[in-house]
Amino acid sequence: QVQLVESGGGLVQAGGSLRLSCAASGHSFSFSYLGMGWFRQAPGKEREFVADHGWHGRTRYADSVKGRFTISRDNAENKVYLQINSLNPEDTAVYYCAARMSNLGTLPTVSDYTYWGQGTQVTVSS
Numbered sequence: 001q002v003q004l005v006e007s008g009g010g011l012v013q014a015g016g017s018l019r020l021s022c023a024a025s026g027h028s029f030s031f032s033y034l035g036m037g038w039f040r041q042a043p044g045k046e047r048e049f050v051a052d053h054g055w056h057g058r059t060r061y062a063d064s065v066k067g068r069f070t071i072s073r074d075n076a077e078n079k080v081y082l083q084i085n086s087l088n089p090e091d092t093a094v095y096y097c098a099a100r101m102s103n104l105g106t107l108p109t110v111s112d113y114t115y116w117g118q119g120t121q122v123t124v125s126s
Helices: none
Strands: 003-007 010-013 018-025 035-041 048-053 059-061 069-074 079-084 093-100 120-125
Touching (some): 003 093, 018 035, 018 093
């Protein structure tokens, strides 16, 4: 079982930046074997893929965040991060950290991930 805890959300003005963190625990194997992803869910909308960092180092991003969001991980600390720059009100959502043990298809989906955190709220004011 893997527990994921997100932090770093908050209220920020448009154009600002945030760095989200996700700490993993409870796994009996190396954190480096997990693929780690970030999703977000805005009110009244479905949860959508944001970014993924595979165990092999490959990163993937949703088209809507490319160039503004950066995913990174620290395997020694069992953490994954999401640097969010140039925030706009459309980025307002609950951001979720997720872990997977399988390969991704062409388009990452919720069903690709086994473990989920509780989420951290990001609110962007205009």
